[in-house]
Amino acid sequence: MNLSTQPYKGARDFYPEDKRLQKYMFGIWRKVAEQFGYEEYDAPILEPLELYLAKTGEEIVSEQTYTFTDRGGRQVAIRPEMTPTVSRMVAAKRQELAYPLRWYSVPNLWRYERPQRGRLREHWQLNVDIFGVDGLLAEAEIIQVANGILKTAGATQSMYTIRVNSRKLMDFILKDYLELDSVQRHMIAKLIDRMHKVSHEAFMAESHAIFTPTQREKGASNKLIGLLKTKDLNHLPEVVRSHSAAMELKELFKLLKDAGVENAIFDLSIMRGFDYYTGIVFEVYDENPDNNRSMLGGGRYDGLVGLFGVDPVPTVGFGFGDVTLQNFLEGHKLLPPERSDTDIYAVVIGQTYGPALRAIQEMRDMGLNVAVDITGRKIDKQIQTAVKKNIHYAIFIGEKELSEEQFEIKNLVTGVSERHSLARIVSIVKDYRGASEEE
RNA sequence: GCGGACGUAGCUCAGUUGGUAGAGCGUCGGGUUGUGGUCCCGAAUGUCGUGGGUUCAAUCCCCAUCGUUCGCCCCA
Numbered sequence: 001m002n003l004s005t006q007p008y009k010g011a012r013d014f015y016p017e018d019k020r021l022q023k024y025m026f027g028i029w030r031k032v033a034e035q036f037g038y039e040e041y042d043a044p045i046l047e048p049l050e051l052y053l054a055k056t057g058e059e060i061v062s063e064q065t066y067t068f069t070d071r072g073g074r075q076v077a078i079r080p081e082m083t084p085t086v087s088r089m090v091a092a093k094r095q096e097l098a099y100p101l102r103w104y105s106v107p108n109l110w111r112y113e114r115p116q117r118g119r120l121r122e123h124w125q126l127n128v129d130i131f132g133v134d135g136l137l138a139e140a141e142i143i144q145v146a147n148g149i150l151k152t153a154g155a156t157q158s159m160y161t162i163r164v165n166s167r168k169l170m171d172f173i174l175k176d177y178l179e180l181d182s183v184q185r186h187m188i189a190k191l192i193d194r195m196h197k198v199s200h201e202a203f204m205a206e207s208h209a210i211f212t213p214t215q216r217e218k219g220a221s222n223k224l225i226g227l228l229k230t231k232d233l234n235h236l237p238e239v240v241r242s243h244s245a246a247m248e249l250k251e252l253f254k255l256l257k258d259a260g261v262e263n264a265i266f267d268l269s270i271m272r273g274f275d276y277y278t279g280i281v282f283e284v285y286d287e288n289p290d291n292n293r294s295m296l297g298g299g300r301y302d303g304l305v306g307l308f309g310v311d312p313v314p315t316v317g318f319g320f321g322d323v324t325l326q327n328f329l330e331g332h333k334l335l336p337p338e339r340s341d342t343d344i345y346a347v348v349i350g351q352t353y354g355p356a357l358r359a360i361q362e363m364r365d366m367g368l369n370v371a372v373d374i375t376g377r378k379i380d381k382q383i384q385t386a387v388k389k390n391i392h393y394a395i396f397i398g399e400k401e402l403s404e405e406q407f408e409i410k411n412l413v414t415g416v417s418e419r420h421s422l423a424r425i426v427s428i429v430k431d432y433r434g435a436s437e438e439e
Numbered sequence: 440g441c442g443g444a445c446g447u448a449g450c451u452c453a454g455u456u457g458g459u460a461g462a463g464c465g466u467c468g469g470g471u472u473g474u475g476g477u478c479c480c481g482a483a484u485g486u487c488g489u490g491g492g493u494u495c496a497a498u499c500c501c502c503a504u505c506g507u508u509c510g511c512c513c514c515a
Binding site: 004006009052063064065080081082083084109111113114115116117119125193197272273275276294297319347349350378379380381382383384385386387388394396398400408410412415417 | 440441472473474475476505506507508509510511512513514515
């Protein structure tokens with residue numbers, strides 16, 4: 001029996017070209033997070049299982065988490081998300097940290113479930129959180145960071161929509177406005193979560209089944225669907241519109257507009273599961289018709305740090321997965337050009353390796369990434385190798401070049417060759433590298 | 440966990456109403472010794488995902504299994 005060469009189900013190998021794209025995406029994440037003053041942290045990939053049991057969502061922990069018992073009999077989980085971990089870290093140093101904390105991380109996470117488009121078993125997720133700020137400026141900043149990432153990746157605002165809702169407003173609507181009990185609220189929340197997957201008729205029928213006869217007589221289903229379709233806060237019914245959570249949303253949209261975020265809209269159907277969020281929640285949707293789905297999401301969760309027995313810390317954050325970002329970039333043709341990190345490929349002619357290697361090292365010392373062909377193959381093969389590796393330049397080094405101290409540099413894309421000193425060649429390549437990094 | 444589709448050379452795929460397989464691309468070599476991407480010539484490669492069953496005979500039929508993929512459930 002042959003060993004399989006496939007990676008583990010739902011996980012990916014990153015060949016150099018894949019890794020290049022991953023580094024590009026992570027680079028954007030880090031750059032934008034740091035532009036806003038966020039600092040990177042990290043933590044172990046293993047956590048005690050209890051860390052996840054404390055939260056709601058039982059199926060998630062019991063069936064969708066990788067768990068095992070270690071040799072000491074401890075129940076261990078491979079982290080399925082970063083939020084409990086970062087809350088643990090903040091709680092551990094609750095008294096000594098300088099608030100507000102602006103923290104980010106790019107952990108790999110595992111979830112045990114059937115892989116499908118946009119959702120694999122192992123993925124990397126940017127986590128951006130701000131700890132210690134009660135006010136809406138925290139929400140506004142977090143959404144700005146998410147927006148800044150997409151902008152930096154080359155997206156225009158027509159390519160995505162930021163949909164914002166409020167847990168507090170939702171609670172008021174379900175509990176006080178529609179007068180639902182806790183079981184009904186839970187069922188309606190689940191229904192709302194998948195309203196874009198079912199037909200209008202199916203939605204009406206299912207919601208109808210959840211309401212009591214009295215509620216039905218009051219037109220609960222129509223009231224609900226009317227609310228869910230409202231994209232403008234001003235069009236909500238008076239009692240809803242004047243609720244403090246609605247006023248808060250209004251203020252948030254104003255802050256976002258002032259910050260240049262034009263494509264944030266109100267959407268009451270944004271639920272974000274039904275777990276630890278306590279206030280504003282948001283999701284960013286890809287507007288590509290072939291990939292119209294949520295790319296990232298987050299919101300305010302003021303209660304998690306307090307679970308560790310310390311005073312609670314108000315928190316706003318979001319998570320952004322590498323798979324959904326990649327789908328977004330692919331769908332909008334925003335993938336970076338394939339370019340090698342190797343600046344120049346040295347083609348050595350004849351048996352002049354000794355002196356050639358010295359010249360090559362000089363180029364490295366002057367700051368270039370230089371790969372040298374040490375196969376001894378014919379020149380055309382050496383060039384073909386460089387081309388296949390997407391290296392932009394080749395330098396030819398033979399006896400003649402070494403004795404004249406003039407080397408031939410060839411642009412492998414245009415096919416143009418020139419002869420220059422080593423220093424001049426290095427500066428040409430650096431100019432190219434600088435220009436292409438500006439793009 | 441549930442349902443659909445798929446699994447043939449490195450890649451994309453064709454094919455046989457059951458008699459052990461092909462194309463394009465790619466790879467490798469050549470078209471005379473210091474220069475690629477075009478062109479011409481030539482070559483290699485597959486236990487047709489795996490195991491079992493039916494059959495004189497299976498890559499093609501049946502069952503199971505593994506994997507890929509789309510969707511459901513769920514979504515951190």
